[in-house]
Amino acid sequence: MNENLLNDTVDVVSYSINLSVVNLSSQQIQGMTEVRFTTPLSNISYLPLALKQLQVDSVKTDSYGPLNYTHTADLLHIQLGQPISAGDTSLVRIYYHGVPFHESWGGFHFSGSYAFNLGVGFESIPHNLGKAWFPCNDNFTDRAFYEYRIRVENDKLAVCGGLLRSVSSMCDGTKEFYWKSDRSLPTYLASVAVGPYVMLSDTFPGTEQDVPITWFVRPQDTARVNGSFQNLKEITHIYETCFGPYPFQRIGFTGTALGAMEHAENIAYPNGSINGGLSDEWLYAHELSHMWFGNKVTCSSDADMWLNEGWARWCETLYREHLYGEVQARGNMRSLAREVLRYAHISEGGYLPLSPIPSNLTYGTHVYDKGGMVTHALRGYLGDSLFFNGIRAYLDEYAYQPASSYDLRDFLSQYTNTDLTGFFDFHVFGPGFNHVSVDSFHVTPAGSHFDVEVFVRQKLKGAVIPAENCRSELSFMSHDRIVETHTITFSGWQGSSVFQLPFSPALVMADLYERNGDATTDNYQTIRATGLYDFPDTYFKMDVINPGDSAFARVTHHWVAPDGMLEPLPGLTLSDYRYWSVEGIFAEGFQATGRFTYNRGNALDNTLITSSADSLVILFRPDAGHEWQSVPFSRQGPWQLGIIYVPNLRPGEYTLAIGDELFVNAGDQEPGNVSLLKIIPNPAADQTEILLNRPETGRLTIHDSTGRTVYHKEVSTGDKSIRVNISGFINGNYLVNFVSRQGARHAARLIIAR
The missing domain is CATH 2.60.40.1730 (tricorn interacting facor f3 domain)
Structure with missing residues (x-):
């Protein structure tokens, strides 16, 4: 046809x-x-x-x-x-x-x-x-x-x-x-x-008129309606406040064996979701939001379906924000972003623009979930006042008409007096995601205030050309945790700006409140007690041993490749997919162990960990101006999936890496280990002793986690133990390797911790 x-x-x-x-x-x-x-x-x-x-x-x-x-x-x-x-x-x-x-x-x-x-x-x-x-x-x-x-x-x-x-x-x-x-x-x-439906009815007191509500449900579901829809009026009120009066004559839900579908005034809603509880509240909140996004204004073609479904997906976060608070709202958007960044390009064959989307992916992950992220980012880009006033005006301008992504871009640009060309070119018409990080900042006292110059950088995930007019919030935190937030706008790979503050900041954090919709998932916590703290959607937990007085900790999972080595070393491969940063204000005496999850089979580390022969390590650097270095760590779990434990966690960046074959089978020393090598003490500080259970002629070497040889000794048959002065070695994981004259190889891991 x-x-x-x-x-x-x-x-x-x-x-x-x-x-x-x-x-x-x-x-x-x-x-x-x-x-x-x-x-x-x-x-x-x-x-x-x-x-x-x-x-x-x-x-x-x-x-x-x-x-x-x-x-x-x-x-x-x-x-x-x-x-x-x-x-x-x-x-x-x-x-x-x-x-x-x-x-x-x-x-x-x-x-x-x-x-x-x-x-x-x-x-x-x-x-x-x-x-x-x-x-x-x-x-x-x-x-x-x-x-x-x-x-x-x-x-x-x-x-x-x-x-x-x-x-x-x-x-x-x-x-x-x-x-x-x-x-x-x-x-x-x-x-x-x-x-054989039963009809239940109510009335919503709308901003312009009373709106009838009807439910047509199976007889056995009538007693469950009130429980499942107990917040319907409040959610409708949220949407009216944000988007304007309810645009149709009736709010209607009809129970169906399949659903959900946003038919105007008669939403087809799955019978199983009318269960008496709030487990599927998000689903009817999604469908109800379509009365504005999709029904009042409809996408001009299936290639622009994100204007319907991406906005409705974002409304699942919006209603939570007003009904349950910002913490739940951020958690909802964060988990959505995590799955998009982790897997959308794998499940749908690549990093795709939102518009035009191929017809076979009209109702796919990019449209719904990346569309929700981009809507969230557009709100953050404009700020709430311009965004919500602009969207209400857009919905009225195109009421009961189709609209395209270009229509939305041009209308909002004119209405808000903000050129959105760069935003739409990158986030809507281009593939992939961008990522903004703070490289460094410099503080200059200036009378009663401080001039803070911040240097930022843009990285890309699944894209080639950086966003023009890229915008990010920067949050400045003082030592006593006063926070002041400003916005930086820049184009290209790098940018800087000077901000005037009433205090000298201890931290400068990009997108603390998670409004960018970029290639990160992050959150922060105030830590006042010992215990295990989960930082959801970052694949990281913090086991706090001593909180000191109290601490502020922010953990970011970056869904882009870390910077490479300043001096590349053969045989060392850093992750090409992700890394972490730990920021915070930590009181004297703070002590914690970081737990970093690795997973080959969950579209996380499959490009890094390729076989059981790979030697997985974790590297650290204090900031972008330093080289990656080894840190003490231990690993729990098989080669495909497990946890890396980093004691004495420090602020800075952490990345997974694979060492060369020298690291193969260099497991931690454990009681009963039958290896030729035994290390006492381990962990060690200044001196350690390497015991040879079966003395034989060969060569003993010690390598840091980058593969560099830091110690070597020729071993004679009579050598049963070798003392090594390690006082000049930095903290971290080291490989002790012995190769006999006949070519037999034995390895063990040495941890240096002070």
Whole structure:
């Protein structure tokens, strides 16, 4: 079917859908749809519509009687009785019947005593499936008004969009429900559901008018509605406050065997989610937000689906912020970002722009989850006042119309007086993610204040060209933990700016409040007691042994490659995927052990750890101006998955790395170890003794975690022990390696800790 043919030829004004859904066991429908339409063209002698799988019985009009038509595949081609010109209005009635189409999710479904439609299909391309149950101009841009007359058996109800105007008895064991909507919609948002429903009702006191609420649910679910929807009014109020008045006549939910689908005023909602609890509250909050994003303003094509689904995904965070607080909201967005950054490019074959998105990924991870991240980042970029005022104005400007990503960019740029070209070019029209970090800062006293020059850097994940007009919040924290936040804007790989502060900062942190939507997942905690502290979504935990007075700790998991070695060493490979930073203000006496998770099988370290022969180490540097160095560590778990423990955790950056073959099988010394080598003491400070259980001629070497040889000695057959002065070695993990004259190799790990 040529979708462009329909779009260019037809502008449907209204649909009057008459549908008979009786004897559900036959899984057939019978219908007559009256299509009132106009055209932008001149002398059009035909009407193209879409109708899938159903059989057309006849096409009629008041003026010319039966009309000729052809119905091939999904295209219904109707010959008009007389050509019409631009601006003229005409009407046809199509009579049809049959078994309606459905795929695994979308289409028209029968489920026991129930029948219902879902307006889009995930597998069908194009995705619109209004054509599964009525003839229509089936796309995202053509909007029309709807009325529905649905005939069902007396023991059933029929629910559609709009308001219920009447119920009429047909005196044959059936009745007809008449619903009408006064809001224009694209076809995929039209809806019908039939079954032995029970209706529950309430009223939402909206900002402009009272809005009726209805639930049509199975009889066994009626007692669960209040528990599942206990916060519905408050969530609707949140959306009204942020986006403007509720844009439709009714708030409606109908229980269905499959869902959820944002049909206007009649959301198809899974029966299993009406469970009496709040476990799926996020789901109806998502669908409800579509009344603004997707229904009031609809994406102009499936290539811009993030304008519907990405914004609705972000609303799952927004409602939590207002209902449960910022901590829960940040946690929700952080876990979303973690999965996008970890896996979206793997599951969908690469780092993709949000627009245009390929049709086979219209309802995929990039659209929903990266779309949610980018919406969140746009809010952070503009700030709340400009963002929310701009979005309310945008929704009013494009009310009941389609809009594209360019429309959104241009409108918000003009309304907020902020050029959003750089933001949209990178985050919407380009692939991947960017990453802003603080390299260093310099403080200059200036009378009663301090001038702080901050140097920042932009890295990329899955992109090539850095963002122009890149913007990030910088939070300055004093030694007594006073925080002042400013914004830096720069283009290219690096930038700097001077900020005037009333104090000399101890820390300068990029995006402390997680508003950038960038390639990091991070959080912070105030630590006042001993114990194990989890930093969710960072793959890090901190085992605090002594908190001192109290400490502020922030851990960031960077989803980009760490800087390489200042002087590259053969045989040492740093992670190409991620690293950590630990920032904080730690009181004297603070002591903790860091727990860093490694995982080859979870799309984390699969490009670094390739086999059991790899020797995994962890490296440290205080900041970007220092070289990576070894630190004491131990490892728990098999080679594929486990935890690296770093005692005496220090502020700075940490990265995983693979050493060369010298590190293979250099496990920690444990009681009962039958290796030729034994090290006492271990860990050691200034002196250590290496015992040879079976003395033989060979060469003994000690290597730091970068693979560099720091000690060597030729060993004779009579040497049973070798004392080594290690006072000049820095703290860290070292490999003790002995190679006999016959080529046998033995290795053990030495930890130096002071």
